[in-house]
Amino acid sequence: MSTAVASLRPTLVQSWLRGWRHIAFLVLNLLTGTLAVGIAVGVLVGSVLVVVAGAxxxxLVPALWLGWWFAKEELARIEAFTGRRITLQPASHSKGWMxxxxxxxxxxxxxAxxxxxxxxxxxxxxxxxxxxxxxLAVLAMPLYLDRMPAEGTLRLFSLFSLDSTQSRVTIWILALAVLAILPLAARHxxxxxxxxxxxxxxxxxxxxIAxxxxxxEALTTSRTETVDSVESERRRIERDLHDGPQQRLVAIAMDLGMARERLAHDPEGxxxxxxxxxxASKEAIVEMRHVARGITPPILADRGLDAAVSALAVRSPVPVTVEAGEVGRLDPTTEAIGYYCVSELLTNVAKHSQARQATVRLDLHQHLTPPALVIQVEDDGVGGADPRGGTGLVGLRQRVSSVxxxxxxxxxxxxxxxxLIHLPARPATTPEQPTSTERPTTTGQPTTTGQPTTTEQPTPEEMR
Known part of the structure; x- marks a missing residue:
């Protein structure tokens, strides 16, 4: 493992070669520093003139905007030459005129x-x-030193004498050392x-950090709430199955056993x-459908969220208008949570709101970051919904916050x-082919429903 990590570290030669990019960056500082002089002077003079005369x-305004543009370009230059990425602080919490x-x-x-x-x-x-x-001038000295005038004493930068061969070799070696160290020093x-x-x-x-x-902390709380929500749902399904369909199936088995024993000597009994x-079997079918409420229905996997929500609206005792935009197919998790939210909200409308009608709107907002599925459910009821009052809003918040x-x-x-619910929307990984036989819903057109007429009711074969 240590060998693999060491192999990823750049060697001294690689660091030296990369250091020339840092040298180029520092040389360009002459140009950018000169431009910064104009910006700093413009901001300073503009600020003084604002205080003195207001003109x-x-x-000041062009200087500030030029400074902002200069800062953006500098951050891009730093990243391009040094690989250090710095995110510009956004101009948030500011008024439009500012x-x-x-x-x-x-x-x-x-x-600044x-x-x-x-x-x-x-x-x-x-x-x-x-x-x-x-x-570079000293390294190239052997190419031009013999062509320099011989009168007087040759001196480099007015400091070092070049009269003797020893001094020339020493200075040349020093220059070579400077050029060897410069790329490494430039990184610092x-x-x-x-x-x-x-x-x-x-x-x-x-x-x-904050x-x-x-x-x-929010993710930890969300994870805990999600686990609690799933466990609560599991216990509900287990309890409902035990108290309802299981008892009826036991009773059906007992009745069938007694009927088999009486078939020979008491046909009427x-x-x-x-x-x-x-x-009892028909009642068990109905109870099974009630137990399965909230579990992802086949129409959701086959036809998508808009068709599944239309099916929910059909079953609602309160007339519901569904307005579905261009939602399309999303990832199964988003669709399942969206379906559960609409199901729970329509259940609350029927139980608590005393509403005469309700509206469900679905739309996919691509302009948001990230794109979001927006679900809006409205009713004309008495209001007063309180998440602490046991209306199911706590479970909704837990499921929504989990994503x-x-x-x-x-x-x-x-x-x-x-x-109003916003769910981060991710496109479906693989398109689903519709296989459901439920009534189709025209996308984008409101559909008003109020009577239970979906195929999720027991079929004639089941009711015989």
Whole structure:
């Protein structure tokens, strides 16, 4: 393992070769430092003129925007030459007019970066350019030294004598050492550029740590709630199966056994037991369908969320209008949670709202980041929905938060009630071919329903 890790580390030669990119970056600091001088002077003079006469806005606003553009380009240059990526702090929590004038915190921080870059950029650019040009000039000295005038004493930079061969060789070796060390030293100098940019332009490290800590805490809570929700659902299904269909199936088995024993000597009694078992079997079918409520139905896997929601609306005792946009097929998890949310909300409408009608809207908003499935359920009931009142909203919040979704409930006393759900939408990995025989729903057209007419009711063969 240690050998594999060591093989990933760059060798000294690779580091030296990559260091020339850092040298190029530092040489370009001469150009960017000169541009930063103009930006810093523009911001300074504009700020003074604003305080004195108010006319400085004509200079200050362009200077701030130019500083913001300069900062963005500098971050791109740092990443391109050094590989250090720094994210520009967004201009959030600012009013529109402040953003338009460039008076946000991000623009002022960009101006501060330009002022610092004037000092460090010009200093590092001059230092590295001088060392590079001087070293190359000395290395090339054997090519032109004999052509220089012989009068007087030859001196390099007015400091080093070049009269003797020994001094020339010494200076040449020193220049070679400078050029050998310069790429390695340049990596440390560009670290200063990156640090200045990170401190002035990048995200606040403390804020990032706080945000990540909050995110970890939210994910931990969401995971716990999701596990509790799944376990609660499992216990509900187990309890319902034990209390309902299982007891009826035991009774049916007993009736059939007694009917078989009576069939020879008491046909009439056997017929009554068979009729009783037949009726109990139909009731067991109905109970099984009630137990399966909330479990993903076949129509959801076959036809998608809009068709499954239309089926829910058909079964609702309250007339429901479904307005489905271009939702298409999504990943199974998103579709299952969306189906459960609509099912639970329509159940709440029927049980608690005293509403005369309800509306379900489905749409896929691609302009959001990330794209989100938006579900909106409204009713004209009495309102007053409270997540602490046992209306099922707690379970909805747990399921929605498990996939980083959001839910907002607006239900004043007296109504109406509106629930808005955002679920991060991921496209389906493989397209599903429709095989369901349920009634199709025209996408984008409202469908008003109120009577149970879906094929999820017991079929004639089951009812015979």
């Amino acid at each position: 400085g806005l004509l200079l 953003v338009a004038l460039g008076f946000t915190r991000t623009h002022w921080r960009a101006a 970066y330009a002022a610092l870059h004037v000092l460090w950029g010009l200093f590092s650019g001059v230092l590295v350019s001088g060392a590079l040009s001087g070293g 100098l560009t670290w200063v550029d990156a640090t200045i940019a990170r401190l002035t332009l990048g995200e606040d490290p403390d804020a990032e 945000q990540l800590s909050e995110r970890v 056997a017929r009554e037991l068979l009729d009783k078992a037949h009726l 980083d979704g959001t839910i907002a409930v607006r239900s004043p006393t007296g109504g109406p009630t509106a629930v």
